Amino acid sequence: LDFGECLEEAVAREVREETGVEVDQIRYRGSQGWPFPSQLMAGFTAEYTGGEVRVEEKELEDARWFDLDALPLLPPRRSIARWLLDHHLQA
Numbered sequence: 001l002d003f004g005e006c007l008e009e010a011v012a013r014e015v016r017e018e019t020g021v022e023v024d025q026i027r028y029r030g031s032q033g034w035p036f037p038s039q040l041m042a043g044f045t046a047e048y049t050g051g052e053v054r055v056e057e058k059e060l061e062d063a064r065w066f067d068l069d070a071l072p073l074l075p076p077r078r079s080i081a082r083w084l085l086d087h088h089l090q091a
Helices: 005-018 080-089
Strands: 021-034 040-048
Touching: 005 021, 005 040, 021 080, 040 080
Parallel strands: none
Antiparallel strands: 021 040
């Protein structure tokens, strides 16, 4: 987080800086422990508002859009990433 920044502002900034994508309507959905000491992973959903995906290679290995009928191998069910995907797919 940057000084004075709330989590939702950090999400918008990080997504923009790391992928070139603009988002809004950011909503906190949950959290889980992270495998590093004293760390926490927070899960959010957001609405796409613009931009083309480009990978900031110092921060990310990959970033892509997927069609619902062509999803990649999904993360384990106990992860917040999988919970977010399952929740979205059921909506």
